[in-house]
Each structure stands twice: as C-alpha cells, then as structure tokens.
Amino acid sequence: MVNRIVVGAHYGLRDWLLQRITAVFMIVYIAVFFVQVLSGPTLDFATWRMLFTPQWMKYATLLFLFSLYLHAWIGVRDIVMDYIKHAGLRLALYSVFVAALVVYAAWSVRILWGI
Amino acid sequence: MSISKRQFDAVVVGAGGSGLRAALQLAEANLKVAVLSKVFPTRSHTVAAQGGVAASLGNDGEDNWHWHMFDTVKGSDYLGDQDAIEFMCRKANEAVYELEHFGMPFDRTPDGKIYQRPFGGQTRNYGEGPVKRSCAAADRTGHAMLHTLYQRNLRAHTQFFVEWMALDLIRDAAGDVLGVVAMEMETGEVMILQAKATLLATGGAGRIYSASTNAFINTGDGLGMAARAGIPLEDMEFWQFHPTGVAGAGVLITEGVRGEGGFLLNKNGERFMERYAPTVKDLASRDVVSRAMATEIKEGRGAGKDGEYILLKLDHLGAEVIDKRLPGIREIAMKFANVDCTKDPIPVVPTCHYQMGGIPTNIHGQVYVPDAGGEKVVHGLYAAGECSCVSVHGANRLGTNSLLDLLVFGKSAAEQIIRDIGSEKAQKELPKDATDRPLARLARLDSATSGESVAEVGAEMRRTMQLHCGVFRFPDSLAEGVRKMLAVAERVKHTFIKDKSKVFNTARIEALELDNLVETAVASMISAAARQESRGSHDRSDFPNRDDVNWMKHTFWWKEGDRLEYKPVKLKPLTVESFQPKARVY
Amino acid sequence: MRFSIYRYNPDTDAAPRMQDYDIQLEPTDRMLLDALVRIKEHDDTLSLRRSCREGVCGSDAMNINGRNGLACITKLADVKEPVVIRPLPGLPVIRDLIVDMSQFFKQYHSVKPYLQNDTPEPEKERLQSPADREELNGLYECILCACCSTSCPSFWWNPDKFVGPAGLLQAYRFLADTRDEATSERLDNLEDPYRLFRCHSIMNCVDVCPKGLNPTRAIGKIKEMMIKRTV
Numbered sequence: 041m042v043n044r045i046v047v048g049a050h051y052g053l054r055d056w057l058l059q060r061i062t063a064v065f066m067i068v069y070i071a072v073f074f075v076q077v078l079s080g081p082t083l084d085f086a087t088w089r090m091l092f093t094p095q096w097m098k099y100a101t102l103l104f105l106f107s108l109y110l111h112a113w114i115g116v117r118d119i120v121m122d123y124i125k126h127a128g129l130r131l132a133l134y135s136v137f138v139a140a141l142v143v144y145a146a147w148s149v150r151i152l153w154g155i
Numbered sequence: 156m157s158i159s160k161r162q163f164d165a166v167v168v169g170a171g172g173s174g175l176r177a178a179l180q181l182a183e184a185n186l187k188v189a190v191l192s193k194v195f196p197t198r199s200h201t202v203a204a205q206g207g208v209a210a211s212l213g214n215d216g217e218d219n220w221h222w223h224m225f226d227t228v229k230g231s232d233y234l235g236d237q238d239a240i241e242f243m244c245r246k247a248n249e250a251v252y253e254l255e256h257f258g259m260p261f262d263r264t265p266d267g268k269i270y271q272r273p274f275g276g277q278t279r280n281y282g283e284g285p286v287k288r289s290c291a292a293a294d295r296t297g298h299a300m301l302h303t304l305y306q307r308n309l310r311a312h313t314q315f316f317v318e319w320m321a322l323d324l325i326r327d328a329a330g331d332v333l334g335v336v337a338m339e340m341e342t343g344e345v346m347i348l349q350a351k352a353t354l355l356a357t358g359g360a361g362r363i364y365s366a367s368t369n370a371f372i373n374t375g376d377g378l379g380m381a382a383r384a385g386i387p388l389e390d391m392e393f394w395q396f397h398p399t400g401v402a403g404a405g406v407l408i409t410e411g412v413r414g415e416g417g418f419l420l421n422k423n424g425e426r427f428m429e430r431y432a433p434t435v436k437d438l439a440s441r442d443v444v445s446r447a448m449a450t451e452i453k454e455g456r457g458a459g460k461d462g463e464y465i466l467l468k469l470d471h472l473g474a475e476v477i478d479k480r481l482p483g484i485r486e487i488a489m490k491f492a493n494v495d496c497t498k499d500p501i502p503v504v505p506t507c508h509y510q511m512g513g514i515p516t517n518i519h520g521q522v523y524v525p526d527a528g529g530e531k532v533v534h535g536l537y538a539a540g541e542c543s544c545v546s547v548h549g550a551n552r553l554g555t556n557s558l559l560d561l562l563v564f565g566k567s568a569a570e571q572i573i574r575d576i577g578s579e580k581a582q583k584e585l586p587k588d589a590t591d592r593p594l595a596r597l598a599r600l601d602s603a604t605s606g607e608s609v610a611e612v613g614a615e616m617r618r619t620m621q622l623h624c625g626v627f628r629f630p631d632s633l634a635e636g637v638r639k640m641l642a643v644a645e646r647v648k649h650t651f652i653k654d655k656s657k658v659f660n661t662a663r664i665e666a667l668e669l670d671n672l673v674e675t676a677v678a679s680m681i682s683a684a685a686r687q688e689s690r691g692s693h694d695r696s697d698f699p700n701r702d703d704v705n706w707m708k709h710t711f712w713w714k715e716g717d718r719l720e721y722k723p724v725k726l727k728p729l730t731v732e733s734f735q736p737k738a739r740v741y
Numbered sequence: 742m743r744f745s746i747y748r749y750n751p752d753t754d755a756a757p758r759m760q761d762y763d764i765q766l767e768p769t770d771r772m773l774l775d776a777l778v779r780i781k782e783h784d785d786t787l788s789l790r791r792s793c794r795e796g797v798c799g800s801d802a803m804n805i806n807g808r809n810g811l812a813c814i815t816k817l818a819d820v821k822e823p824v825v826i827r828p829l830p831g832l833p834v835i836r837d838l839i840v841d842m843s844q845f846f847k848q849y850h851s852v853k854p855y856l857q858n859d860t861p862e863p864e865k866e867r868l869q870s871p872a873d874r875e876e877l878n879g880l881y882e883c884i885l886c887a888c889c890s891t892s893c894p895s896f897w898w899n900p901d902k903f904v905g906p907a908g909l910l911q912a913y914r915f916l917a918d919t920r921d922e923a924t925s926e927r928l929d930n931l932e933d934p935y936r937l938f939r940c941h942s943i944m945n946c947v948d949v950c951p952k953g954l955n956p957t958r959a960i961g962k963i964k965e966m967m968i969k970r971t972v
Contacts, residue, residue: 048933053967056938121934122898197885198798255866258856260874260881267868298797299881306855341835370793403769406795487795490814610782654786656752659836662785
C-alpha cells in the first residue's frame with residue numbers, strides 16, 4: 041500500500057464562511073429595506089429616490105449588492121464544481137461569470153450614485 | 156489450468172477479532188502478511204458481539220485474575236485446559252488496556268476508567284456473588300472492537316484480500332502446511348497463497364443449526380479445511396445455546412441485559428431462575444440458564460400462544476438506563492420482536508450461539524494432532540478464535556470470554572508465528588498436488604448437470620442438528636441423528652448449482668460453504684453420540700451426571716473413517732494450584 | 742409477494758434488466774432479506790451480499806423502492822408491492838445487487854480513521870470522562886453500509902474527491918475523541934473545497950441512515966471546529 045498522505049487544499053472554509061456572512065447581511069438589509077418602504081406614506085418614484093439619497097443607504101445598498109454578487113459567485117462556482125468536469129469548459133464558464141459579476145458591480149456603483 | 160501463485164510470510168484466513176488482532180501484530184513486525192476475508196473486515200461476525208470483553212480490571216469493585224480463572228474453569232464444567240485458562244485470564248487486563256490504547260470507545264465510569272458490568276458466571280471470591288468484569292461499549296462491544304482493530308490495521312498498512320474465500324489448505328507429504336488455495340469471489344479466479352505460516356481465524360460454524368444467532372458467513376470454513384487436510388476437530392459436541400435469542404428470529408439479545416438487572420419470567424410471571432441458581436439467579440452460566448428455560452418450556456410453563464418461549468423483562472430498568480447501556484437491544488426488540496422493551500418483556504428462547512470445540516491448538520496458537528498421549532505440532536499451521544479449541548471454554552463458555560479469547564490468542568498466535576518464521580528464510584517447495592482437492596471441488600460444481608439444491612440439503616442438515624443435537628440430547632435421537640447426518644454428508648457430494656458463471660457467483664460460494672458446514676455437523680453429531688455423560692452444554696437424558704472418572708477428556712474426531720480419539724484434560728495450570736472438579740452450583 | 746429486482750451478470754448479460762418474481766413466503770419470513778434468501782432458493786443466480794441479518798454488519802445495503810436501506814431490517818409488511826430492488830446508486834455494479842465499494846472505502850481510509858496519540862501509553866487505560874465519551878455516541882456506531890454516501894448527490898458527482906457523509910462522520914468521530922491528538926492534521930486533511938465543502942446539507946444521508954446517525958450534524962461540527970481554529 042502506498043503511504044500517500046492525503047492533505048486538503050487548505051481553502052474552502054473562507055468561501056463557505058463568506059457565503060454565510062453575506063447571506064446574513066442580505067437578510068438584515070432586506071428586512072431594513074422593507075421596513076423603510078412600508079413605513080413610508082405611498083410608494084412612488086419620489087419616495088423611492090428619497091430612500092436612496094442618504095450616503096449610508098447608498099453604501100449599505102452597495103454592500104448588499106456586492107454581497108449578492110459574492111454569494112452568487114460562490115454558489116455558481118459550487119454548481120460548476122459539482123457538475124462540470126471538463127477543465128477548459130469550466131475555466132470558460134468561470135470567466136464568463138466573473139466578467140459578468142464585475143460588470144454588474146461597476147454598473148451598481150453607477151446606478152446608486154446616479155440616482 | 157495454470158494457477159497463479161503469490162508468496163507471503165504469513166497468511167491469515169479470516170478478518171474477525173482474532174484474525175485482525177493477529178494481523179496487526181504481524182504487520183507491525185514488518186512481516187509480509189495477507190489477510191483473506193469472505194467479507195469486508197468490519198462485516199465479520201465479531202461485529203455482532205454485544206455485552207463486553209472479560210478482564211479483572213477491578214474498576215468497579217475488587218477483582219483479580221485468579222477469581223476469573225476459577226469462574227472460567229467452573230464455567231467450562233472442568234473440561235477447559237487449566238494452563239490455557241490461566242494464560243488467558245492473566246493476559247486479560249493487558250489485552251483490554253491495549254484495545255483502549257488502540258482507540259476502542261469503551262463506556263466510562265465516573266472517574267474515567269473503563270466501564271464494567273456483571274455477566275453470567277463471572278463471580279467475586281470464587282462464586283460468592285456477581286462481579287463487574289465485563290468491559291463494555293454500550294451493547295455494541297464487538298462492533299466497537301472489530302472497527303477499532305480494523306482501524307489499527309489500516310495504520311499498520313496490513314494487506315487485505317477482501318472477498319476472497321480460502322478453499323483448502325496446502326499440506327505436503329511431511330504434514331507441513333504451506334499456505335492455502337483461495338478464490339477471489341469477484342472474478343472466480345483461483346490462486347495459491349503460499350506462506351511460511353498459515354493462521355486460521357475463520358470463526359465458528361453456528362450455521363449448522365436452524366435456529367442460530369450466527370451470521371450467514373459462519374460456516375466453519377477453517378474447520379472444513381482442517382478436516383479435509385487430515386487434522387482432527389476437538390470437542391465438537393459442545394455447542395453453546397445462548398439463553399436469549401429472539402423467539403422466531405434467532406437474533407441475539409445480550410446477557411448484558413441480565414447483567415444490567417433484567418431477568419427471565421415464565422408464563423406465570425415467576426422469576427424461575429431463583430429455583431435453578433439460588434445465588435446468582437439469572438446470571439448463572441449459559442448452559443445452566445438455557446437448560447432451565449428449556450425445562451420451563453418443556454413442563455408447560457412457557458409463555459406465548461403455544462407456550463413456546465420465555466419472557467425477558469427489563470422495563471424496570473427504566474428507559475434512561477436502557478437507552479444508555481442497551482440501545483442496540485431496544486432497536487433489535489423493536490425490529491425483530493415488535494416489542495418496546497421499555498414497556499414489555501422480550502420473547503426469547505435458547506438459540507445456538509457458540510462453538511466451544513474446534514481445531515486443536517496450544518496456547519501459542521499452534522495447531523496440533525494428538526499423538527501417543529502427547530501433542531504433535533502441525534508445522535506451519537496456526538489457529539485462533541472460535542475456530543480453534545485451546546481449550547479455554549471447555550464444555551461451556553462464559554459470556555465475554557470469547558472476545559477475550561480472540562484478543563489473547565490472536566496475539567499469542569502471531570507472536571509464535573514471528574518467533575517461528577524468524578529463523579526460516581525460504582519457502583518450502585509446494586507439493587505437486589497442492590491444488591488438486593480445491594480444483595476437484597470446483598470442477599464438480601461446474602460440471603454437475605443435475606442433483607439436489609444446496610439450499611435443500613443445507614436445510615436438512617440444519618434440521619437434523621436442531622432436532623437431534625439440541626439443548627437436551629437423547630440416546631435414540633442421537634443415534635438417529637448420526638445416521639441422518641451421514642446421509643446428508645453423502646448428499647452434499649451430489650449437490651448441483653444452476654449458476655455456472657464466474658463473477659461473484661454466490662451460489663458456488665454457498666455450495667463450497669456447505670462442504671465445510673457438513674464436516675462440522677458430522678463431527679458434532681458423532682462426538683455427541685459418543686460422549687456418555689452430561690457436562691456443560693452436552694446434556695444427555697441417559698447419562699444425567701458428569702462423569703469425571705471416565706470423561707474428563709477431550710474428544711478428537713477425524714474425518715477419515717469418522718474415527719474418535721480422546722485426550723485427558725490438562726488440570727495443571729502454568730503456575731498456580733489446580734482447581735479440582737466440584738459439583739457446579741450457581 | 743411480488744418483487745422486481747435489478748439483474749446484471751457481466752458473464753451472460755449484455756445489459757442490466759429488471760426481473761420480476763412472484764414468490765410464496767413462509768410465515769417466518771418477516772424481513773426483506775428473508776424474502777431475498779427465499780428467492781435465491783428458487784433462483785440461485787441472484788447474487789447479493791448478506792451476513793449478520795440483524796443490521797450490524799452493513800452487508801445488505803440496497804435501494805428498496807427508491808430508498809437506500811438494509812434488507813435485513815426492512816420489514817416486508819412495510820414495503821409496497823411490487824418491491825423494486827436495485828443496487829446502491831452511484832457505485833459501479835459488479836453483479837446484480839453487488840456494487841464495487843472501493844471508492845467508498847478509499848474515502849473512508851483517507852480520513853485516517855484510527856486513533857492518533859503519540860503520548861507514551863499509560864500502564865492502564867487512558868482516562869476519559871463519561872461526558873467526553875458521550876461525544877462519541879452517534880458517531881462510532883457507523884456500520885459502513887454506504888446507504889448514506891450513495892444517497893448523496895454530491896458523492897454521486899464527485900466520489901473520487903468528496904469524502905462523503907460516512908467518511909466525514911468517521912473523521913468527526915476521531916476529532917471528537919478527547920484521546921486523539923491529531924486534531925490539527927485532521928482539519929488540514931479536510932479543509933478543501935472538495936473533500937469537505939461539497940456537502941450542501943441536502944441531508945439525504947440523515948434520512949436514510951439505518952442506524953439513525955446524523956452525518957450532516959457531524960459535518961457542521963467539523964466546520965465549526967475549523968472556524969474556531971481560524972478565529
């Protein structure tokens with residue numbers, strides 16, 4: 041019997057933990073957001089804009105969206121790891137997802153500070 | 156047909172408790188070892204042992220090895236060899252501590268030591284009352300032990316041949332054993348495993364009875380191989396009937412239930428063991444309890460619709476104790492008896508459980524043949540565990556002594572092998588006819604175009620044992636049993652299997668197993684019919700008493716001519732005074 | 742009683758097939774294994790593994806009406822007819838109901854399932870409090886039947902890289918043992934996106950375990966230990 045020492049890749053915990061932390065943040069944000077929206081008088085474009093005027097709200101929303109992208113990245117990567125065995129195809133898919141998420145991130149900043 | 160061959164220092168046949176304990180010792184000594192097993196090692200039948208392993212640790216109350224030795228000698232009904240019993244009882248503590256160091260998950264006492272519980276026949280101060288000697292991991296001690304030993308073997312890089320069945324021993328003209336011929340079950344390929352030492356650790360043959368607590372794999376393969384190779388089988392008339400097998404299902408309910416405070420009731424709700432064993436009651440040794448139960452049933456005090464079983468009551472222990480100490484039992488009762496044992500008693504009957512006899516072996520695991528009153532060692536062959544007869548269990552084994560037997564004699568056999576082959580450099584030359592016998596057996600099965608089914612003949616063998624060689628034995632019935640069994644043995648030679656394929660052909664395996672079972676069954680019937688006394692598990696209506704004058708001797712049965720020979724019991728221990736035979740009262 | 746059983750013998754069959762059996766059972770046949778043994782009496786070509794017939798050896802794990810379980814402790818009264826019996830999913834079939842379990846055992850072996858303690862052994866037992874011993878309950882009882890791992894989608898997709906619920910349960914059995922000194926190496930061995938983190942808490946393992954064990958909980962505990970040593 042070959043005495044091969046099996047050692048883990050020494051990563052995986054951070055991603056797993058990040059996915060949980062981002063999930064918690066997103067839940068908190070969504071709760072706060074809904075309270076804000078529902079406590080307002082009527083929901084029209086003006087109140088919607090007002091909602092995003094304070095700087096803290098812009099940052100919180102940005103953090104929410106970044107959490108969402110990170111969360112999605114880990115989730116999508118997990119699915120690809122599960123099902124896609126072909127290295128080339130896997131790399132291509134990763135590239136597409138990462139590119140899309142980076143674009144989304146930049147776009148998010150533009151929208152938030154554009155309102 | 157050319158047959159491939161591999162060479163090893165040692166081949167261990169069987170990967171239960173004794174096989175794994177031996178393999179560990181051999182692998183750690185850096186010998187080239189092959190361990191053959193019909194099943195993945197953790198599926199060996201040691202896994203089903205429940206109650207514990209005996210050792211006089213004294214973790215809960217005073218205890219010492221000499222008391223343990225006395226109990227074992229008395230339990231054996233004075234048929235056990237006292238040198239071997241002293242050897243085992245003295246080594247017990249070391250064996251159990253070793254197992255703990257290997258990682259065995261024993262239950263613990265409040266101060267962190269190994270938990271011990273009382274067990275049948277294990278007493279304080281030479282029979283005064285029950286003692287806590289059974290070291291337990293809940294009611295899964297065998298499971299915990301087997302897994303621990305397997306795990307330790309992984310650490311030692313032991314080489315396993317999983318799902319390989321040994322077919323026959325290779326024995327040369329000088330009588331030396333040079334290995335085994337074995338078959339890989341997955342491919343059906345046959346191979347010679349040549350070895351300087353061959354250790355049989357194949358377990359018992361409890362499957363010769365219809366009602367048995369034993370696994371399907373307990374087919375006495377080592378016994379069959381030894382018998383065919385001209386080695387006698389010792390004390391095969393002694394079969395232990397465990398008092399508490401689930402009625403109808405045969406599944407074992409540990410004696411630990413009674414150790415924890417459970418007891419037996421007849422249909423009148425009477426705790427009848429008080430009449431049969433006033434001192435230790437339900438914790439008398441197994442032969443005594445089984446006989447008492449069979450008597451109750453015979454005399455019409457059995458419970459159930461037809462008065463066919465006895466009740467094992469344990470609900471008074473409370474759900475908490477049951478869940479902590481006997482969780483497996485609760486599961487088994489629920490599944491196999493439809494009983495929630497925290498509320499209702501479990502229906503039980505005495506069920507064939509353990510083979511006290513086996514391949515004659517000395518305390519170093521060397522197989523011997525009786526020779527002019529002495530012992531002639533078979534060079535190259537060793538045996539340990541239930542397939543061997545050292546004889547520490549004599550005419551009746553005490554509960555928890557079997558796991559101890561596996562550990563102590565598994566290790567001592569390995570140590571002897573290490574000593575023996577240290578001086579031996581080269582493999583002996585194989586005889587020309589090395590593979591003749593196993594190949595002929597296979598060829599017969601392959602070429603047979605008609606005959607009786609293996610299942611049918613097997614069933615007849617089991618019925619015959621059950622009917623003619625049970626808890627109570629009668630002269631006419633024994634004689635008829637011998638006749639029937641010889642006829643069954645003849646029929647076994649003419650069985651037929653429909654399946655002739657190679658890959659994992661379990662029909663062929665079952666046919667080969669029947670060859671081994673029937674050797675054991677014939678040996679048992681003939682030895683039983685010949686022993687004219689009642690001792691331990693062997694109870695004859697025509698000779699109701701123990702006869703120490705004429706029968707303090709071991710039986711040896713040879714396959715050739717169904718010949719019997721006897722050898723006196725070794726009454727002299729290694730260092731202490733002998734225990735002289737006394738009336739056996741519990 | 743009616744059964745539909747997966748049959749495949751590489752010696753004689755080009756492809757697997759389902760074979761129907763309608764057999765007369767005896768009153769003593771209470772468990773599915775009894776019925777399978779009865780079928781084998783009539784048709785000796787049916788191959789399956791079995792040994793203890795009381796649910797402790799783990800030989801006769803199979804897929805029964807779509808769910809993994811042990812034949813010997815599955816009551817005939819509890820299964821719907823015709824009983825559809827297949828080999829454990831996700832492992833290569835050798836023949837009929839017998840699967841090649843090498844991959845499963847390889848993963849089990851990869852977690853070094855043995856006590857590691859380099860402190861010189863005491864003369865007697867190593868002490869362990871009853872409370873510490875209790876931590877091993879629900880872990881050491883595993884019978885390696887593979888019902889859990891072969892019901893786990895993550896194990897189906899990556900049997901070569903994901904340790905699987907059975908292996909991870911045993912990994913935690915040693916992590917939880919106060920006598921074991923290799924905690925850090927064990928966690929290193931498992932900190933890997935495949936070996937441990939393929940578990941997505943689907944919990945099929947918990948659902949099918951014939952011994953009522955909970956690998957998902959053990960996996961959670963391993964992650965907890967990893968977090969604790971990081972922060």
